[in-house]
Amino acid sequence: MTAPTQNTAPSMPAPAPTPSEPAPVAPRAHQDLHTPVLGWFAQHARDLPWRRQEAGPWGVMVSEFMLQQTPVSRVLPVYEQWMARWPRPADLAAEAPGEAVRAWGRLGYPRRALRLHGAAVAITERHGGDVPTQHAQLLALPGIGEYTAAAVASFAYGQRHAVLDTNVRRVLARAVTGVQYPPNATTAAERKLARALLPEDPGTAARWAAASMELGALVCTAKNENCARCPVASQCAWRLAGKPEHDGPARRGQTYAGTDRQVRGKLLAVLREATGPVPQAALDRVWHEPVQRARALDGLVADGLVEPLAHGAYRLPLT
DNA sequence: GAGCCGTGGAA
DNA sequence: TTTCCAAGGCT
Numbered sequence: 471m472t473a474p475t476q477n478t479a480p481s482m483p484a485p486a487p488t489p490s491e492p493a494p495v496a497p498r499a500h501q502d503l504h505t506p507v508l509g510w511f512a513q514h515a516r517d518l519p520w521r522r523q524e525a526g527p528w529g530v531m532v533s534e535f536m537l538q539q540t541p542v543s544r545v546l547p548v549y550e551q552w553m554a555r556w557p558r559p560a561d562l563a564a565e566a567p568g569e570a571v572r573a574w575g576r577l578g579y580p581r582r583a584l585r586l587h588g589a590a591v592a593i594t595e596r597h598g599g600d601v602p603t604q605h606a607q608l609l610a611l612p613g614i615g616e617y618t619a620a621a622v623a624s625f626a627y628g629q630r631h632a633v634l635d636t637n638v639r640r641v642l643a644r645a646v647t648g649v650q651y652p653p654n655a656t657t658a659a660e661r662k663l664a665r666a667l668l669p670e671d672p673g674t675a676a677r678w679a680a681a682s683m684e685l686g687a688l689v690c691t692a693k694n695e696n697c698a699r700c701p702v703a704s705q706c707a708w709r710l711a712g713k714p715e716h717d718g719p720a721r722r723g724q725t726y727a728g729t730d731r732q733v734r735g736k737l738l739a740v741l742r743e744a745t746g747p748v749p750q751a752a753l754d755r756v757w758h759e760p761v762q763r764a765r766a767l768d769g770l771v772a773d774g775l776v777e778p779l780a781h782g783a784y785r786l787p788l789t
Numbered sequence: 790g791a792g793c794c795g796t797g798g799a800a
Numbered sequence: 801t802t803t804c805c806a807a808g809g810c811t
Contacts, residue, residue, distance in 0.1 A: 539794090539795085539796095540795090540796080540797095541796095541797085541798080543798085544796080544797075544798090576795080576796060576797080577795080577796075578794085578795030578796040578797085579794055579795055579796085580794090580795075581794065581795095582794095654791095655790070655791090693799095693800080694800085726795080726796085729793095729794095730793090730794090731793080731794060731795060731796095732795080732796095734794080734795080735795050735796075738795090769794095773794090
């Protein structure tokens, strides 16, 4: 965030005022979104454990890792177990990374578990065991990108950040831009819009972030959006335009059956259930095709999700 | 920037 | 049954 008033050179003559220049505040139409969405959120926000005060920054951070591409309903039980077992970053950091992978269960994308463990180690080593407060510090942790850094800073510390997740991007695409879906990848225009919409007060901005996200998750959903329950339906650009269908290139559907990802999942499932080393023969049973099976296993080892032992045995990583 | 990385519920 | 989607990050 750079201040718009940077002309402080004493010898510089003050520029003539330019009344026609747009003021650096959100246009009126944008500001009108805040009140109804915040009001709706006060009424309809879900009571999720990571939103309670007791969750703390670590709870917020753990939930954000788990919620990356995974629905709330599947995260809930794993989150509770995780926080009971590792209530502080240092508790997780003291464990073998393989234990994090095991506790991750079937949430999917198990590299997230490895990264969360790595983040806990970094927090313990570099930040005295406390989840850092600054966006840049958060961004430097493994597994934390632009979204998660903004989310933790906003939700855990009440800071003012544009929190652009898939829900918010869809809400803005519809309510403001007037299209059904946002682009595949986040664009500079979306970031600019999100910043322009951010309330000035940090606490209000943090609530706005959570509220607009919740609206996308519960009402302005990807399919079967429920405009009848939407607090900004009357001013939604997409709805007012007659809800035109998305025209651009079709969003890539992710095929899964028969891919390396499926094989990796099957291999890791066996290793998660095992308490000791798993012999090669046990892994061979999960997939018939030996070339793909070997490639998938090699990939898991390369990712640090699996540790090779002597005599073709494998286990979850101890280090 | 496109492709890759899991899993399971709902339509 | 198939398709789509769910609070992304990394290379």
